[in-house]
Amino acid sequence: MEPNLLLQTARVATRYCLPNGHGELPHVMQLLDAYLDSFSASWTIVTAYERTKSLCCVQFVAARELAEVQDPFYKRWLLNRTAEDAARGGDLPAVRWIMESYLPVETVDNVTDVAAANGHLQILQWLYDHHRQRVRFGGVEMCGALEYKNERVVRWLRCHAVPRVECRNDVLRSAAKAGNLDVVQWMCEEFGLDGAAVLKVAVRCCQWETARWIIERFSSTGPLLDMYFAAHHGVLSFMKYMAARELGGFYTGTLVVAAAYGHLDVKWLHQDRGLMLTVDVMKEAAQDGHLNVVKWLFETSSDLCDSSVL
Structure with a gap:
């Protein structure tokens, strides 16, 4: 039966075929669950949480785990993965249920790392208060x-x-x-x-x-520190600072990257550090449209503008 038709059948049954005024009918709900369940045999709690982010779905799948899922090492992996996914999204109710109901005494390896990286302080605080011995702090x-x-x-x-x-x-x-x-x-x-x-x-x-x-x-x-990244971002003050302490390494690539990103620091690199102007420097500045740099390079050394630049 098509999924949409299956769901429509269940809606009709629950809305029109159940008696009114009889309170909860758990046995009927169990039958409806079984009728609609086309996934729990092939899903794990990891699959359930990844696809739905629903704690109810995780609980539903966990209650119907197949025999092959009962391997303790595999279950520990499922515990860890699902706890990590829930912590990544800041889903404290899911973390709480997984920790306290799925495998309530097993250690969980990386849940604190994931919660911290994603900024979920409430999960860290709860783990610290309730399960400090089971997780890694x-x-x-x-x-x-x-x-x-x-x-x-x-x-x-x-x-x-x-x-x-x-x-x-x-x-x-x-x-x-x-x-x-x-x-x-x-x-x-x-x-x-x-x-x-x-x-x-x-x-x-x-x-x-x-x-x-x-x-x-x-x-x-030790070795001089390459100033490539300082030149890339045009941080002339830091390059001068490193040069004054004889800690900075200034190479042809330093000049090329400064020109490529439109930084007139190429003046200082050429005049103070003695880096040679080349056609590659002009080419990088020209192809990225840095007119000020191109003008200065041309005024300084017009022979840099050959046919490859044009």
């Missing part, structure tokens, strides 16, 4: 919260779930990536981590304030 859940800029969650985790020793470098890296200077300072000053280890991450992710603090706080040695 003090791991890398702060990483997702940092990288997705969920500041309230970051503050809560700092108070309730300080990262364990083996997870702190990951948290420091995420803080540098996100430009959360407060957390970078906390990890370095409170736990003695080496901020220089994430300087390259801060520069690559354009977190200039964080990078400056790391440079000032830690004596940075």
Whole structure:
């Protein structure tokens, strides 16, 4: 029977064929459920939640699980996946039922990470209050919260779930990536981590304030840091800062990317850092329509404008 016709049949039966004034008829509802159920034999609770986001549907499927679903390892996987999906969407009632009714004593691995990354503080608080021993706190859940800029969650985790020793470098890296200077300072000053280890991450992710603090706080040695990303975004002040400390690496590609994105920083890169102007620099500026850069390049070196540029 076609799905729409099947549903219409059920609507007619419930509206016109049931007696009035007889209260609830659970046996009739069970028969209607069985009549309409064309999916529970092939669905798992993961499928049910992914497709419907309905706790009632998850409960319906869970009550009709087939024998092969009873394998304990498979059921733990179903528990974890469904809990993660519910936490991702901030669905606290679904998380509560999955944790307390589906497999009420099993550990759940990544639900805190997912809730933190998606900014669902109410789920973290409930897990902390009711199931702290079954989930992981003090791991890398702060990483997702940092990288997705969920500041309230970051503050809560700092108070309730300080990262364990083996997870702190990951948290420091995420803080540098996100430009959360407060957390970078906390990890370095409170736990003695080496901020220089994430300087390259801060520069690559354009977190200039964080990078400056790391440079000032830690004596940075080693290979020069490529200024490609600073040139890409036209952050001349940071390039000058790095040049003054002899920490910045300035290459032909630095000049090319500055021209490609229309930054007149090409003047400084050429005049102060001695980078050579090439036809590729002119070509990049011209094909992206950066007239000011093209004019300056032409005035500085007219032989850059060859047939390939035109």
